[in-house]
Amino acid sequence: MLHEWFGNPLNIKYEVFTMKLIKLRTVMECTALARSTIYKLMDEGVFPKSVNLGVRSVAWVESEIQDWILERIEERDLLK
Numbered sequence: 001m002l003h004e005w006f007g008n009p010l011n012i013k014y015e016v017f018t019m020k021l022i023k024l025r026t027v028m029e030c031t032a033l034a035r036s037t038i039y040k041l042m043d044e045g046v047f048p049k050s051v052n053l054g055v056r057s058v059a060w061v062e063s064e065i066q067d068w069i070l071e072r073i074e075e076r077d078l079l080k
Contacts, residue, residue: 021051021059030065 022030027038041047048064 020062021053022062022065023059027060027065031069 024035024038027033028035031038033041038047042049048060048068050058050060053059
């Protein structure tokens with residue numbers, strides 16, 4: 001990257017983040033949902049869509065799953 005050679009003369013702030021893809025087993029563990037429920041909710045448009053990795057391989061964006069979980073928590077807290 002250019003800032004490695006020239007420093008940061010304009011004091012530009014930048015944020016480095018990593019995106020991570022997670023497989024179905026991890027999604028199931030994080031959400032406590034069954035495979036069939038995950039796909040049903042995806043079809044209904046209320047759960048993050050999977051990302052195709054190949055002919056027979058999919059994964060989910062970890063941050064989208066985390067956001068979905070946080071939305072469930074916010075819904076719960078609004079009902080109190």
